[in-house]
Amino acid sequence: MLGELLVTAGALVLLFALWQFWWTDVVADAAADDRVAALQESFALEAPDSPDADLAAPSTAPDDATAEPEGTQGTPDSADRDSDPGPGESQAPPSGSDLALVHLPTIGELRPVSQGVDLAILNLGVLGHYPSSDLPGEVGNFAVAGHRTTYGAPLWAIGELRTGDPVVVETARGWFVYAMDRTEIILPSQTEVIAPVPGEPGEDPTEAWMVMTPCHPKFSAEQRIAAFARLERFVPRTDGAPTEIGG
Amino acid sequence: MYAALWRVLPGPVAVRLALLLLLAAVVVVVCFAWVFPTIAPLLPINDPDVQAP
Numbered sequence: 001m002l003g004e005l006l007v008t009a010g011a012l013v014l015l016f017a018l019w020q021f022w023w024t025d026v027v028a029d030a031a032a033d034d035r036v037a038a039l040q041e042s043f044a045l046e047a048p049d050s051p052d053a054d055l056a057a058p059s060t061a062p063d064d065a066t067a068e069p070e071g072t073q074g075t076p077d078s079a080d081r082d083s084d085p086g087p088g089e090s091q092a093p094p095s096g097s098d099l100a101l102v103h104l105p106t107i108g109e110l111r112p113v114s115q116g117v118d119l120a121i122l123n124l125g126v127l128g129h130y131p132s133s134d135l136p137g138e139v140g141n142f143a144v145a146g147h148r149t150t151y152g153a154p155l156w157a158i159g160e161l162r163t164g165d166p167v168v169v170e171t172a173r174g175w176f177v178y179a180m181d182r183t184e185i186i187l188p189s190q191t192e193v194i195a196p197v198p199g200e201p202g203e204d205p206t207e208a209w210m211v212m213t214p215c216h217p218k219f220s221a222e223q224r225i226a227a228f229a230r231l232e233r234f235v236p237r238t239d240g241a242p243t244e245i246g247g
Numbered sequence: 248m249y250a251a252l253w254r255v256l257p258g259p260v261a262v263r264l265a266l267l268l269l270l271a272a273v274v275v276v277v278c279f280a281w282v283f284p285t286i287a288p289l290l291p292i293n294d295p296d297v298q299a300p
Contacts, residue, residue: 004248015275019283020290117296119288128296145296191297213297221291 020150028125028152035112035126039098043237046172092131100136102127102144103168103245107157113169117145125152127212133194136169137176137234140205143194148214148225155214158227159183166244167210167229174236177244178210178229185216186224193226207231
């Protein structure tokens with residue numbers, strides 16, 4: 001009797017491992033792919049040169065968890081495009097809605113960015129935008145969290161990114177091309193990495209940065225690895241995709 | 248435990264085996280859909296954001 005109970009308990013633990021390290025990836029990858037497709041469709045419809053640009057974003061979301069991407073409806077402005085990337089969208093999107101796509105061509109990742117960093121959001125295989133941080137392309141810090149392992153593991157290979165590698169953030173207006181600067185191993189309590197000036201809370205930002213904060217080491221939540229990237233340039237949608245992502 | 252379960256199940260061996268498989272499938276589905284998602288946040292392997300302690 002006791003033996004049978006123990007064997008059963010062991011089998012359940014193995015079953016849990018199978019769920020955690022395989023099934024959550026399957027479910028989250030599928031959900032994230034659906035959201036990527038929905039975002040790309042809404043971006044195409046909202047493109048400045050599209051006749052549908054004035055219409056509200058269609059709800060192409062495949063499930064209830066995907067809110068309408070309100071945050072992607074920033075009106076395109078015709079600010080100077082070469083030296084100044086222009087302001088990002090300034091209105092905070094509702095929690096759980098998708099606001100951008102992040103391309104990591106070096107490690108072959110393409111993930112949606114949803115508003116919020118609750119586990120309920122991150123477990124969908126997406127990157128989560130820290131609501132207190134800035135929006136893509138804005139002067140300041142566009143900070144996102146994401147799983148390093150399990151639930152789609154969007155940032156599994158973050159350690160392979162090297163200085164200069166492109167990080168492309170796509171919104172309805174176009175592509176913000178960031179370049180990897182450095183990674184730092186930090187403690188989970190070191191919130192200064194998501195400050196407007198990364199690492200220096202309270203300072204006024206003059207540059208546009210991005211930071212990603214997955215777990216470190218893999219399969220542990222002991223530390224975080226913060227990957228910092230600096231905005232290099234903005235490519236408006238009318239100019240087509242930048243070469244970094246095969247445009 | 249399992250011997251008792253085997254005795255409780257009705258029918259010939261083939262039917263009993265099928266019922267056992269069905270029961271096992273139910274256990275897996277219940278675990279995957281409800282039990283594991285509930286206990287996973289309690290494990291220290293999944294917490295990718297930074298926050299004030």
